[in-house]
Amino acid sequence: MSTMATDHESIEASRYHGTGNDFLLVDADEPVSKRRSFARRVCDPDDGFGVDGVLFLALEPDFAPPRVVMTLVQPDGSVAPMCGNGARCAAAWTMERTGADAVMIDTQAGSRRAERVPTGAEEPDRIAVELDRPTADPDSVPVRADEAVVDRPADELVPSLDERALDPSNDERAPDASIEADVLDVVVSTDSLRITAVDTGVPHAVAFVEDVDAVDLDRLGPIIRHAGAFPRGANVTLASPASATENGASDPPVFDQRTYERGVEDETDACGTGAVAIAAAASLLDRGPSSDVWTLRPPGGTLLVRFDDQRRAVLEGPVVHEADLDLPASEYGCR
Numbered sequence: 001m002s003t004m005a006t007d008h009e010s011i012e013a014s015r016y017h018g019t020g021n022d023f024l025l026v027d028a029d030e031p032v033s034k035r036r037s038f039a040r041r042v043c044d045p046d047d048g049f050g051v052d053g054v055l056f057l058a059l060e061p062d063f064a065p066p067r068v069v070m071t072l073v074q075p076d077g078s079v080a081p082m083c084g085n086g087a088r089c090a091a092a093w094t095m096e097r098t099g100a101d102a103v104m105i106d107t108q109a110g111s112r113r114a115e116r117v118p119t120g121a122e123e124p125d126r127i128a129v130e131l132d133r134p135t136a137d138p139d140s141v142p143v144r145a146d147e148a149v150v151d152r153p154a155d156e157l158v159p160s161l162d163e164r165a166l167d168p169s170n171d172e173r174a175p176d177a178s179i180e181a182d183v184l185d186v187v188v189s190t191d192s193l194r195i196t197a198v199d200t201g202v203p204h205a206v207a208f209v210e211d212v213d214a215v216d217l218d219r220l221g222p223i224i225r226h227a228g229a230f231p232r233g234a235n236v237t238l239a240s241p242a243s244a245t246e247n248g249a250s251d252p253p254v255f256d257q258r259t260y261e262r263g264v265e266d267e268t269d270a271c272g273t274g275a276v277a278i279a280a281a282a283s284l285l286d287r288g289p290s291s292d293v294w295t296l297r298p299p300g301g302t303l304l305v306r307f308d309d310q311r312r313a314v315l316e317g318p319v320v321h322e323a324d325l326d327l328p329a330s331e332y333g334c335r
């Protein structure tokens with residue numbers, strides 16, 4: 001089918017979110033001729049809908065289970081090979097169209113199976129997606145290092161990271177997301193922040209901190225995200241044991257999560273690959289539970305991560321279909 005829009009055409013899109021990570025979902029047959037321009041436009045908080053990305057979906061309903069090819073185009077126009085919450089939304093979209101309770105999602109990081117998890121009538125659908133085996137292998141992440149980056153001082157990756165980057169009361173603002181690597185040298189050194197670099201389909205720099213809410217992520221995020229050690233950039237994911245902010249420890253453990261996302265160039269309300277990255281990093285650092293199940297609490301809700309017997313991660317959480325939209329192609333088609 002042609003993707004050239006005529007003046008009277010509209011683009012059908014649906015808005016979904018997975019724990020607050022929100023997306024426009026667009027059938028790949030819709031008349032969007034320039035996907036990157038379209039994504040920049042609809043993700044814009046003022047001129048568009050302020051979503052965290054656009055999922056272009058090509059449904060192949062004749063397979064059993066049905067398959068869908070998912071392409072995530074982010075607010076900056078970049079294409080990400082994987083998205084945990086996006087995959088869960090894509091699965092819900094495919095299930096609605098096919099009536100299936102299990103689907104396969106073809107991503108640039110590989111094919112992933114997703115299943116509906118039964119819930120009570122009042123609760124939003126829960127969708128679980130397999131996200132393969134996380135790895136800290138430096139070539140996979142990728143991160144420029146001779147060995148896996150596990151619990152390394154951040155200033156080894158960002159040679160001049162400053163305590164001040166962690167201090168929310170510091171009003172000397174961070175350089176913006178277009179920061180050049182050499183500009184990082186203006187910020188001085190600390191070894192208090194320790195990074196574990198994990199590939200969960202996309203790169204994550206994970207740091208365990210005492211309290212995620214005490215970190216100035218607006219400032220820290222761009223510095224780590226653009227560190228020269230990450231040739232393709234990195235998502236920056238913070239975790240703190242919920243017992244640090246509440247009374248008592250728990251097993252399985254509960255971690256509060258915040259993620260600054262590459263491509264969004266901002267913090268999002270949830271990040272699925274980030275939740276898996278925390279669980280993977282916690283395992284590497286022996287912070288894991290005996291049961292091998294993790295509960296992650298990003299600002300937008302609660303995600304569960306577990307590992308199967310081959311150490312493949314399964315990410316589970318709610319998905320909400322918020323709205324269906326008709327966008328005038330002449331305005332949004334980006335011809």
Ligand SMILES: N[C@@H](CCC[C@H](N)C(=O)O)C(=O)O
Pocket residue numbers: 021074080082083084085086202203235261262263264268270271272273274
């Ligand atoms: N929000 C996503 C991750 C999307 C990709 C990421 N921003 C990147 O560019 O690596 C998730 O839920 O995993």
